[in-house]
Amino acid sequence: QTVNVARNADIRSLNPGVNRDDNTDAVMLHMVEGLVAMRENGSVGPLLAENVALAKDGVTYTFTLRKGVKFHNGAPLTAADVLWSWNRYMDPKTDWRCLSEFDGRNGLKVESVTAPNPQTVVMRINKPNGLFLDTLARPDCAGAGVIHKDSLNADGSFKAPVGTGPFKLDEWKRGEYVKLSKFAGYVSPAGKDTDGYTGAKRPLVDAVKFMVIPDPATTKAAIVSGAIDTAEMLDSDLLDLQKAPNVDVQTTTNGVKEVILFQTRDPVMGKQKIREAISHALDLRQLVPAVTSGLAKPNPSVIHTGSPFYDETQKQGYRYDPALARKLLQEAGYKGEVIKMITNKRAARPSFNIALISQQMMQAVGLNVEIEVLEWATQLDRYNKGNYQMMAFSYSARLDPALSYEQFSGPKDKQPRKVWENPQALALIEKASASSDEAERRRIFDELHKSFQQDIPMLMLFNEVQVNAVSRRMQGFRPWVATKPRLWEVKVTR
Amino acid sequence: MKRVAPNALFGGLIMAFVLGGAMLGAVWTPYDPMALDFAARFSAPNAAHWLGTDEFGRDVLSRIMKGAASSASISLFAVVSAVLAGTALGVLTGYVRGTFDRVVGAFTDALLAFPGILLALGLLSVFGANRWGIIAALAIAYTPSVTRVVRSAVLSLREREFVDASRVMGNSETFTMLRHIVPNCTAPITVLATSMFGWALLSESALSFLGLGVPPPAPTWGNMLAASRPHFEQAVWLGIFPGLCISLTLLGINLLGDALRDRLDPRMRGAR
């Protein structure tokens, strides 16, 4: 029994957390596991660890490993393996993408890692940090997945991941597919249900094949014809798919933020009143459904709607008031200067449609907005350099609110890509990152939200609604907030 | 015997229709081609919207008319620039020969072997993502073809006696080239130019498919066609009408090109 999963691009490498992208992470996290992982709601839970204890000092974490866990090569998992694996990640030669998150360059520094006994790993960080475990669990860091020494060639170069995940590598045909096979010796964490990347994770099918299908129209034909079992679809496919007899459609709101960025250092966009005018010019209740085929709802907050921190305050957003918008423009002394809005035409992103519709709404209040469509790499370059006036953009999912704020906030002098550089806000974000106290964090986030709504460094529009087509012959498949498919606890019937 | 050939008549009628539509579209359309109307998304062709509406409720007929103008002008500018540049190079290489010819030849070959997407991508980022970028990309991509065709025409023209006759009259080489060679290249150039016009329409569409086309919301047939693809099943008309327009134009221009070739090609001009 094989499950066929469509992905729109090939994986970049087999080296976890090194040469990777979203597709790579999705495949990789079927093969490797870290000490902790993300739960369904975006919080962090133990995975290879049985439990995690934070000492009173706030900087010492003690991980007790689960018993009986084996690597794909049959070797049992020990604290020494975790240590070896961690040291490899922290070696600059490995090029782990998250190295700078842990070596102090971004504030957090892992001071020491020790293995007092085969079942225990102790990690000490430089100062209390509420996000340490979240960062460890980050999918783009491959969850700091523990791999066995056999993953390397004799010369130290990377061969293939030998991890502890429910599936192991079978074959990678570049440009065509990656095939994983069931790891018979897998020991699942406790739990009846799958819970994000934790919980029940039994491999129930013999193999999973991630097939590369770049064209969305082909993907649609493939799922309807039964050639594949699940795929992410475009919003606009919804109607057609609902008509197909053998396919179920599942939608989930995830943490991807669809936004309109403003360059606050631009002479025009730098004017607070103009940005405010734009916030009143956009009728999000019309715009959002229009660009998502009616799937998504507006979300004014950078905190995703499934988060425990998503409360009433976060729901407070911009008010549609074109008259006010016009007035504000007048007050700001706007004289019809051309404003360029950059966007791209990536099929799976609504950016282009957002630009199109918001342009019309902005024009309606007298803003002279022109759309400039760039190819994605070019847009990304402009983003990184801060070289734009306005831009329809998507931020990848950051489930923790602090991380979500951090994603776009920071000093522009040092990091031109950052959007929000209000010093008070930055200090608040810093504070939220360090804190592990939920009530305090909630207070901070509510404050941040208000400040964000006032500054309007960008317009938060909505969280992406992911449309998954799932073949009826497959059971147990559930899309979730972290966007990536999970093929454990999934069965297929012929 | 000044009878109009049937292909010229047919082609001429089609082109007149298309260009007429384009011209009308530049000044008047039944609806604002850019106006969004969410109440009327995906309406099939009906009395109010003859060719239906698209995913934003925009009137397809209006967009096609407006698009005709931009499609036609993009193709036209691209072809005209390619023809001008290619003719200049072709005439020079064919007439001067020697090292210059070889150098230009190497560039021509290089350009012919160069995938257009990359060219378009590069130029679009240099010129900015606008119609001029596309025009430049298409023009540069087509120039080598013109160069080669013109060069071979010049190679055969320079052996014709009227070129000698011009020299015998004491005319300089430059004068001979400009007065006698260049005007006589019009036949192959016209034929090629009509074909290129069609390619330009298609290329613009393929570029849109790859996300490098004319920046919307301004409609062109190419980007309408490309944008219709995801909605193929629920709204075929979105693809069919711009597609038909491209086909029709191509047919018209090819017929016209054939007719022009018959008229302009000296080998076909009876006598002898």
Place this chain on the structure above:
Amino acid sequence: MNPQALVRVDGLSLEVAASGKRVVESVSFEVQPGELVGIVGESGSGKTMVARALMRLEPVAIRRAGGSIAFEGRDVHALSPKELRAVRGGRVGMVFQEPMTSLNPAMRIRAQLEEGLVKHCRVGADERHRLMTDMLRRVGIGDVEQALRAYPHEFSGGMRQRIMLASVMLLKPALLIADEPTTALDAVVQKEVVELMVGLARTEQTAVLMISHDLSMVARYTDRVIVMSQGEVVEQGPTAQLMAAPQHPYTRKLLDAMPRRLAPKVIAPAPRPLVEVKGLTVDYAARSGAFRKGEAKRALHGIDLAIQPGEVLAVVGGSGSGKTTLGRAIAGLLSPSGGGIRFDGMPVGERGQPAWRDYRLNCQMVFQDPYSSLDPRMTIAAAIGESLRHLALTAARQTARVDEALEEVGLAASYRDRYPHELSGGQRQRVAIARAVARRPRFVIADEPVSALDMTVRAQVLDLFADLQARHGFACMFISHDLAVVEQVADRVVVMEQGRIVEQGSRDEIFDSPRHDYTRTLLSAIPALEPTGSGGVKLRWRLAGESAGVLQRQPGVLAQQVEVDLGETLLGQPHVVR
């Protein structure tokens, strides 16, 4: 009416299908078995159409509007396609005018010969081979086996025409249609090919329908002549009788147009020759193509000649003898690799120098082909005006000069704004002449200026030329391979063979007492027609003698053609992305 007539054409009318324009109107004639019939008439009179209609091979655009054609008693229009194909080739053979395009360039000679045999004669492969080699030998092909393996382009024009003839005669047709079979060949080769054809036809008892506008050839070889004008048969009858006593005014006009020798012109002696050529040598650079290394070819080997003011010097010689090369070298279109030219006593020197410019403006040229020597995109007035460009005239003066030039060549001012394709061949050549003489040059080079024109037009153009020459007194170098024409216009004659001058002298010396063998061969090739008192003509043999061997025409014509083809393929070059 002879009941055994091989071909009987009765009231045949042909018209252009699209416009209904008649191109042949109620033509009737017969051809008896074994008879040699000639069709003469001006260009466009419908000769070719009638001949093709006999085999139902008229172009698709042409439609039969009436009348009937019977071949061997059967109506060809009633034949089934299969029967028709049996007639074609099997009973009727056809030889075309243009040897360069009438053989398939992509097929070996063997395949082209064999094709017909396989179709029409039930014989085995060995027998076919024997028939083919026999026939090729009979038409005078040397290495037969090699020839069978070769492609057409490996042969000279004359050879190709022989092969063409062989391929037709191989099938022993009852009727051979020859549409101007020798027009493209030079005099010596022309004679050989025609004699071969007539000889073969006689031995095989084949009737021949020979279309030609060369009256002396028709007079020499045919039994009967049909004269056509504007799609109608105006007169027909036994050759000797018709030639001697033409009835119809058109026939008279035709015969009248035959060039004839005039009394020698008196040329005022000049202190020095106008143009003096010394040791002129021309080499054609090697054309190194894809598969061969070319070597330089010497086309002229040190030519010396002098032209007096007001004199017409004719240059004659077989094809490839270097006549054109000489003309072009003197006109400065080719740079000689040795020797020099003096004009009016001064060396003309390098391009760009004042002496060169003076020479350039005083030396003009009329080209052979009126269709290609005028820019198709220029009106007549513009073409003539262009030659006055360097004279610094006011616009009004220039217009006046153009009108004057047009008038001189007998074209009404209403022709000013026409384009070359709107003129007939003769009119175009008049324009070309007007262009050359408009500037009042002192020296004109004319390279075969009338060989592309039909008889009557040729006579008019020659008269015009003589008239202009007398009026303006320019000296002229007249290149031609048509001895009759030369006889009429030349004061002095130069005979060339293989890049050398083999003999020169006054016209009468050369025509009446040639000394060199080659000159004699040339003169004996084609008889002259000379007027009889009664308005008709009779044949006059210039010399009694033998003909020389085949003169090889060099290949090398097709290089340009191929390049054009490659260029055109680019039309299909795909678009940027797909």
Place this chain on the structure above:
Amino acid sequence: MLSFIARRLAMAVPTLFIVSVAVFALVRLVPGDPASLMLGDLATPAALADLRHRLGLDQSLPQQYLTWLANLLHGDLGQSITSQQPVLPLVLDRFVISARIVLVAVLLAAFVAVPAGMVAAWRQDSAVDLAVVGLSTLLLSIPTFWLGLLVLLLFGLKLGWLPVVGYVGFAEAPGKALLYLLMPVLTLFLHEIGVVVRMARASTLEVLRLDYITHARAKGLSEGEVMWRHAFHNSFGPTWTLLGLVLGNLLGGIAVVETVFTIPGLGRLLVDSIFGRDYPVIQGCLLLIAFVYVLVNLVVDLLYPLFDPRVTAQ
């Protein structure tokens, strides 16, 4: 002959050099770089600098070019930035896949289009002619991304005859491989028919005017024999050259078809690497494409005498 081939190949060197310089300059003119693409919206300046340094992107452009050129002279086209594979085998693998599709499609198209074009020319201005010209124009004017989709929906979905996605290499299962190639081949085939028909028709029209065609008829050959034995050979030359150009051009241009039919070919590799700014792969692809282009045209020229023996004589 051999020296001719050698000379023609030598002539390709400047062309390839120009291509390499132009590509190098062009892809680097384009904003965006592989490092920022790999790190996406999460790129911290430190991580970006690390990655750029590792990829050698922090060197000056001429320096990068010279390094690349020096490696090239040793037969090393470098390593893919995204997949870290050596470029040469990667590009060659993909090339084989694309070449197979292109070659089959173009040959099939020639087999259908040449006779169709000849028939159209033979009956110029008749209903058949009109139909052939009209149909070929129609095919020509449907962009391949549409044509491909139609083919996919018809044969893959409605009729269910052919697999919708996937690709099987020839080495693994030839029969199955063929099945997977059918739709892309069909799409290209339909598109190329349009191009070739017009050329075949035009060049046949040229030939049909010539005397030897009439002569062939005058010999009593049937129309079939006249068209096949006399017209075909002589009219095929230009079409043949066109086929060469199409072949050379298609390799760089079938990205769309490969995308629609999930074929891991060169075109998709090129487009992916352009969008992914995988410089070594872009350069490798383009050099290969240019080289193949030169090579195909060389082969076309070498075989040309088969259709036109006069050409050898030059």
